[in-house]
Amino acid sequence: MSEQPTAATAGGDTAGAIVAATDLRRRYGEGEAAVDALDGVTTAFERGGFAAIMGPSGSGKSTLMHLLAGLDRPTGGSVRLDGVELAGLDDGKLTQLRRDKLGFVFQFFNLLPVLTAEENIVLPLSIAGRKPDREWLEQLISIVGLGDRRDHRPAELSGGQQQRVAVARALVARPAVVFADEPTGNLDSRSSEEVLELLRRSVDEFGQTVVMVTHEAHAAAYADRLVVLRDGRVAHDGAAGDEGDVLELMKAVG
Amino acid sequence: MTAVALKGLAARKLRALSTILAVLLGVALVAGTYILTDTINRSFDDIFTTALEGTDVVVTPREVVSQEGSEPPPFSEALLARVERVPGVEKAEGGIFSLVRITDAKGEPLGQGFAPQFAVSAASAPFEALTYVEGRAPRTASEAALDESNAEQAGIAIGDRVGVVGEGPLKLFRVVGLNRLGDTSTGGSSTVTLTLPEAQRIAGKAGELDQIAIAAADGVSPDELERRVAAVLPPTVQAETGQQNAERLTDEIASDLGFLRTALLVFAGIALVVGGFQIFNTFSITVAQRVREFGLLRTLGASRGQVLRVVLLEALLIGLLGAALGLLAGFGFAAGINALFEASGIDLPNTGLVFETRTLIVSLALGIGVTLVAAVTPALRATRVSPMAALLAAALPERRRSGRVLLAVATLLGLGGLAMLLAGLFGGGSAGQAAGLMGAGSAAILFAASLLSPRLVRPLAAVAGWPLERLRGLTGRLARENAMRKPGRTAVTSAALMIGLALVVFVTVFAAGLNKSIASAIDTIFQNDITVQSTDGFSPIPSTIARDVAGVEGVGDVGSIRFSFAKVGDAAGQQRVAGVDPTTIGGVFDFEFVEGSDATLRELTPSAALVDDGYAESNGIAVGDTVALLTPTGERPRFEVIGTIDDQTDFLGSFVIDQAAMASDFGEERDTYVLVGVAPGADAAAVEQRVKRLVDDRYPSAEALDQEELKRSQEQQINGLLNLIYALLALAVVVSIFGIVNTLALSIHERTRELGMLRAVGMTRRQVRRMIRYEAVITALIGALLGTALGVLFAALISRPLADEGFELAYPVGTLLVILALAALAGVVAAIGPARRASRLDVLEALSYE
8 A cells, every 4th residue: 555644634635545535425315305415525534543523413424424434325426445436336346345444333233132242243254254363353352341241142231341342343354444423322421431442542552544423522532633514514624632622613613 | 093003004015915815825725625616516416417307216226335436236127127017107217327448449548547437328218318419329239429528539520439348348339429418517527328238238237227217107296206116126226306316416426525625624724724823923023013103002092902903903904805815816726726636637527616605704704713813912912012112112021921831731732632643543433533633633732832832943943053054154143043033933933834844744754654565565465476457546347357367378376356345233334345266366365364374265155254353353253253244235144254364554454255255245246456476487577468468458447567566556646645735735835934934024124223234344135135045944944843853753653553554654764855955945935035125225224224
């Protein structure tokens, strides 16, 4: 890979980014009832960074993440992920791309109830028919603090533990990007902190790239960079700062 | 509330449709059975009524002993003169109506093997019921008329030749007329019309008659004439008015068909029970999925009763629709079953389809009844939903029934079923009682197994899923786990398949045992090299065959076996009696004496008998006793028991007597089997060829078979019946496959988000399809494994008392493996739709699905 690690870039410069959107548009419905969820978004996320996407309800933040992750198809513009243009890919290729290059943490329902914690962690590898790297797996399990619970099923774990398993699952294949969609939306504050801490550590210690959609200023403060959307457009793109900074910024754009 | 039920149904069209199918198929078979049998009865009624139109009174032999399909023996022609002298008789005419085989000019049999063919004597006015479409009635011994439809099928025209085989070698006749009976089709059965003397000769009834038709003089009523005629008749002959006779014959056909009707209704019942399982499952799942809806209704003030009515109304609608559509499909089934019989060579006559009110009532009642009964438990569970459920995503209160109670109920039911089964087998009640007990017992065992099956789902899923997990890794693993997730649901789904497959396996194992037993019996008791029998395998053949075959170069011992029936004392039912020639039979047949030896055969005089040891034992008959028999001709001969034999596979029957006694006392002179030995030193293959040629040339109604061919011909008969049973059981299996489809679709629906997540983290569509397919395969295999185990158990139990008859159980492992493979395939087929739907889920929608 020839991309250069760059500092947080303002929108427009997509060279050297691991995932980049150019003039990205997504329209739902047709005619009078059409809604532009994304109305020309250009942004990029560099390798090894932790970015938060915020914005009020209906601002298009989830849509942006879905498009960046190849879960949805844009009606205009393009997404490049780790050097691959997503526009031309069929469902099979997109699935493979998600499997090999992306990690996901959702707000709810991350785990298969029939599998143990460890089996859930290695799920993306099992789907791909690959063997996990034992050393890395052991390291992950100890980092997420599930050493003695690895053989438990999700129903036997607390919400926070379940979400930590989900983070470990997102990291297990060392993906190009981890997308986290409101990962703390369903957790108490202590568990939230543990999960955010985990994501932070993955960036700092393993050089993982993380893109997180959230509506909590507290969560966004864990990120290096903050992109704020409003009405389908980028309203702010810059350093995240602490919780106070984020709140102020939100007030300013809101 | 009605609107809620209607909307609920409309919102789940697909599910409603497949639930309706569960009812539809069973009802269709019930309706089809009634329509089919009613139609057959009606058409025979038409045939008999038409045939007796010009006849006021008819004289026929009385059936003293029922002979299982065989005609009662004819009476002497001398009676005709006596009847003619009865005052009030305007005209009386003797007639012949006898089973024969009709062939073309080359001796090739016309029509299908199983369709009956008759020789009838030409009658004069007013008795003649046949109308000549072309030509005229036969007038000389070399002339014949043929029924129009068969002549047409065989391409025979006036002037052509046809052959007829009755009691004697093939004789050719010139066709001088084509006729038909009224407007009805005789459904594949064909008749050849001959002059009376020729018909008597062909039928081996010289000087004898099958019936006398009588026309009354003016002013004498048929009833009055019937009384006067009856007064001059011996007790073995009866007089009836034409109408009485037609009614009796129709009733006889109806009671023969009663067996067919009962058998088909049993299969319909099986399909309905299986359908009930499916309805129960579907309603259980939908009620569970609608907890919030019911909670909301309760919050808004709906009473428990109203919630109950919403669910039951939906069931009522499904039952009604299923029954109504089933009724329609029943018409199709009636036609389809007719085609099925035709394919197996049993051609049944029919006119238009007959639809009785009873068919409508029974079909609707069964369809709606089964649906409502199956939906009651789920509906009651729906009433237990608390209003809070609307606010919380609460699950349905789990069934309270404790595992221990369930286990106790299932155990009791299973043991009770086993007891009934054994009581039926060994209790010694009448055949009907025994069959009833055995049926009820088997049903109870099947229900017990269904109740227990939730406990068996885990271990069985582990067994069935193991190879999949080994071969396919994650998708196999997930499929197995998903199948075990709701053991109750999987259990009910697979139990439906279990019932069908248990019966399939039972008949398969039983038939295999039957085939094996017959083959080994042929090996032990048939000491001959060649057997001559009717091409249908059981009808009598001309007695001249034995004589002719004995004259073939290189033929050694020739013995023959004939059969008749007798009543013993006051005992109900009749016993089969075999007639042999004691001087020749010893060389070609091994009697397996229990008491006595081959030397005993020399003492088999016309007043002596051998008795089957099983029959002797259960009726307290010992060697030296004398038994009195009532024969079909009304004679009451007495026989001294001189020995007992072990009658393998109930081949001979209860008694063996001398053929001389069988001719004089039973009026039976036709052989059923001619057993031919090759003379020592002769070339067996060449002798076999010569015997075959003789039989082929002169007796087209018979065939000569070597031992291997004989075994195969027996096997074919059994397998033909087996295929018919398979076809009917397939219905229950199809219903249970719909059950798998339904359960799978509902479970996938519940797992939408899970599927979305799997797709998001990289599971391909193909992997999703595979996972669901495997889940269906595992569910199907659970049912198949349980069904196979139960089927083998039933076969083993039921064959126990038959062991005395020489029944040997055989396990057709290859066939059983094929059945398992087909069950797995059924799973694959059932998964097609649900798997496709699951793989096409939109990932984002699935993820945000509630």
